[in-house]
Amino acid sequence: MANVPLYGVKTHAQKVCSLYKRALRNLEAYYDRRNVYRYQAVLLRDRFDKNAKITDMRKAVELLKEGEDELFKTQHPIPKLFPTSQGGVAHQRVVTPPDWVIDYWHPLEKAHFPEYFKRREQRKKEFIAMWEKEYGTADKKEEKH
Amino acid sequence: MNNMKYSICFISFFFLFMMMMVNFFFMIYFIMNDMVILMEWEIMSFNSLSIVMSILLDWMSLLFMMFVFLISSVVIYYSKSYMQSELNLSRFIILVLLFVFSMMLLIISPNIISILLGWDGLGLVSYCLVIYYQNLKSYNAGMLTALSNRVGDVFILIVISWMLNYGSWNYIFYLEFMNNDWEMMMIGSMIIMAAMTKSAQIPFSSWLPAAMAAPTPVSALVHSSTLVTAGVYLLIRFNMMLLDMFFLKLLLLLSGLTMFMAGISANYEFDLKKIIALSTLSQLGLMMSILSMGLPDLAFFHLLTHAMFKALLFMCAGIIIHMMNDIQDIRFMGGISLYIPLTSLCMNISNMALCGIPFLAGFYSKDLILELVSFSNLNLMIFFLYYLSTGLTMFYSFRLMMYLMVNDFNLLSIFNLYDEDYIMLKSMFVLLFMSIISGSFLSWMIFSYPYMIYLPFNLKMMVIYVSLVGGMLGYFISNMKIYSVNKFLMTYNLSNFLCLMWFMPNLSTYGLSYYFLNLGQSLLKNIDMGWSEIYSGFGMMQVMKKYSVFYNVYQMNNFMIYLFSFIIWMFILFMMLMFNN
Structure with missing residues (x-):
């Protein structure tokens, strides 16, 4: 969603910076030649710079809202995305299963790799011991499994 | 497994290539002796209602099988290198082989029940191949593909139940002498609907660009040359029944619109594979429309030549995507002809064959089709749809060529692009050879009908005019100057509409599910609960x-x-x- 500031953005300055970056990315989608894009980016920067010195916060917030609105209304239908970034073509294409999946193997499956699982169990014990030494024992009531 | 001398890829390639050769010789033999073989194996007979498994071998099925075997063999050979880092390579190859098997079942059967087996097999295997990369995008695309094709499966099932009245499902016996039968007309309409889902004609066309989430070899085999032409092939088989039907005129309009819509959307698209998919959609519209004008042999001719150069185009796209580290957006690309000259050669030749440049594969079929369109008695709208779409083909091909080969490289300031190995290139050269010669050899050997075409000079030159205009437009829009005004932003709403395939993906996903989910919710609240x-x-x-x-x-x-x-x-x-x- 282009009209929502990025996660973790809190201050007004951060919101403006976020808007500026998203607007640049939107320009990239429209003007794919680098020199043309640079020209348009300078024009965009100029529009932001003109209002940089505004001290009246009410007006600044209003301008930010207008900027978000304009960005939303002119967003490119096919944004230019890197393949592995969110929404890109190769996003999460290669899936690495998490480590805990191995704990749910059937005992018969585990029996194929006796040495590995023996060492794994040993390491789990050592890790729990290390954890308890560092942070204390866990409350039994809070255990879910 | 990849390091073995005889990997699963090589064995499958060898087997399929040998099958292609066998089919080729049989095809020549069958044509020379004008032979047809029909084999029937009765599975069950019940009150004079017999369920049979039948096989029909004639020049048409053998020729199509030969082309499918050829493309699938080179695609599997190509995947040895393309899918090199894949952990489940055997699964992939087995799925592709299953796909080839279903396709064969569809091609050789003159019986609607065994067609359903092949048809459903195609749908299922193509679903499995679209979701081969297990990310969210693939899952959504796979669902859209599977459910759109499911509509066609249901129509085939309805046809099976309608044909119960005839006592057999060998439709090939009923085609000619039951031409004016009302039930046969119903069956014909349903077959047309089923073919429209498989060949992605207008209400159902959103699944084809979505299916590009599949690995590129799959796109080369399944979504360009074989699966999507299954609908056209089915209608070619049924063509005698379809003459003089109102529904056929509707099909002419819809396929003409599909051709036009896909041509326009391809000009707005930036995803390399989706551009090629949309051009496939445009060519499918061309095949369907020429079929609905009553020229099935021409549709079959274009189907075969198109299969060759479109598979080649996808394979070139695969090499480019590999080279660019999975980037498919053409805005990142440019100037690649300096780094991968051989692939660029293949890409250009297949693009030119697609445009119908003389004496390449596409020319022989496309030019004949367009001249027969000018020749036949059609209204102005259909005429314009054909010629505008021809111009648009040139338009997007030129744009693509400019973006890929002429403009500057646009991703990094330091880069090192190169062809990876000869495995992919070798398999591409087979198809390169075919996309140069297949048009001429087919037109001399098989489709050598003495069409007498007599047109005024300007109408005859119309193809060249629209192609020149299209090519120039393609050059202009890809050549952006600093002070040029962005036309996309000026006509934002219209461009959005054209860019997103006339909002068809939205209609067939959110559009459908929203209302039905709403209805379901109200039914749940009011009736169930x-x-x-x-x-x-x-x-x-x-x-x-x-x-x-x-x-x-x-x-x-x-x-x-x-x-x-x-x-x-x-x-x-x-x-x-x-x-x-």
Whole structure:
């Protein structure tokens, strides 16, 4: 969603910076030649710079809202995305299963790799011991499994 | 497994290539002797209703099989390198082989039940191949593909139940002499609907660009040359029945619009594979429309030549995507002809064949089609749809070529691009050879009908005019200057509409599911959890409870109730005795 500031953005300055970056990315989608894009980016920067010195916060917030609105209304239908970034073509294409999946193997499956699982169990014990030494024992009531 | 000398890829390639050769010689033999073989194996006979498994071998099925075997063999050879880092390579190859098997079942059967087997197999395997990369995008695309194709499967199932009336499902026997039968017309309409889903004609066309989430070899085999032409092939087989039908005129309009819509959307698209998919959609529209004008042999001719150069185009796209580290957006690309000259050569030749540049594969079929369109008695709208789409083909091909090869490289300031190995290139050269010669050899050997075409000079040159205009437009829009005004932003709403395929993906995903989910929710609230609950579940319990409380009174062993009921009973008895006489 282009009209929502990025996660973790809190201050007004951060919101403006976020808007500026998203607007640049939107320009990239429209003007794919680098020199043309640079020209348009300078024009965009100029529009932001003109209002940089505004001290009246009410007006600044209003301008930010207008900027978000304009960005939303002119967003490119096919944004230019890197393949592995969110929404890109190769996003999460290669899936690495998490480590805990191995704990749910059937005992018969585990029996194929006796040495590995023996060492794994040993390491789990050592890790729990290390954890308890560092942070204390866990409350039994809070255990879910 | 990849390091073995005879990997699964090489064995499959060898097997399929040998099958292609066998098919080729049989095809020549069948054509020379004008032979047809029909084999039937009766599975069950019941009240003169026989379910048979039949195989029809004639020049048409053998020729199509030969092309499918050729493309699948080189695609599998190509995947050895393309899918090199894949962990489940055997699964991939087995899925592709299953796909080839389903395709064969579809091609050789003159029987609607065995067609359903092949048809459903195609749908299922293509679903498995689209979701081969297991990310969210692939899952969504796979669902869209599978459900759109499911509509066609249901139509085939309805056709099977309609054909129960004839006592057999060998449709090939009924085509000619039941031309004016109302039931046959119903069957024909449903076959057309089924073919429209498989070949992604207009109401169902959103799945084809979405299916580009599949690995590129799959796109080269499945979504460009074979699966999507299954619908066209089915209609070619059914063509005798379809003459003089109103529905066919509707098909002409819809396929013409598909051709036009796909051509326009390809000009707005930036995803390399989606551009090629949209051009496939445009060519499918061309095949369908020429078929609905009553020229099935031309549709078949274009189907075959198109299969060659479109598979090649996808394979080139695969090499480019590999080289660019999975980037498919053409805005990142440019100037690649300096780094991968051989692939660029293949890409350019297949693009030119697609545009119908003389003496390449596409020319022989496309030019004949367009001249016959000019020749036949059609209205102005269809005429314009054809010629505008031809111009648009040139338009997007030129744009793509400019973006890929002429403009500057646009991703990094330091880069090192190169062809990876000869495995992919070798398999591409087979198709390169075919996309140069297949048009001429098919037109000299097989489709050598003496069409007498007589046109005015300007109408004859119309193809060249629209191609030149399209090529120039393609050059201009890809050549962006600093001071040029962005036309996309000026016509934002219209461009959005054209860019997103006339909002068809939205209509067939959100559009459909929103209303049906709403309806489902209101049905759930009003019927399932409302009225039917009152009348069956909860309400019945209330009634039972109420009456059981009431009847409890009788079970309290109250002497007065027994006495009272005894008196009433005596009274009834008395009255009966009185009035009986």
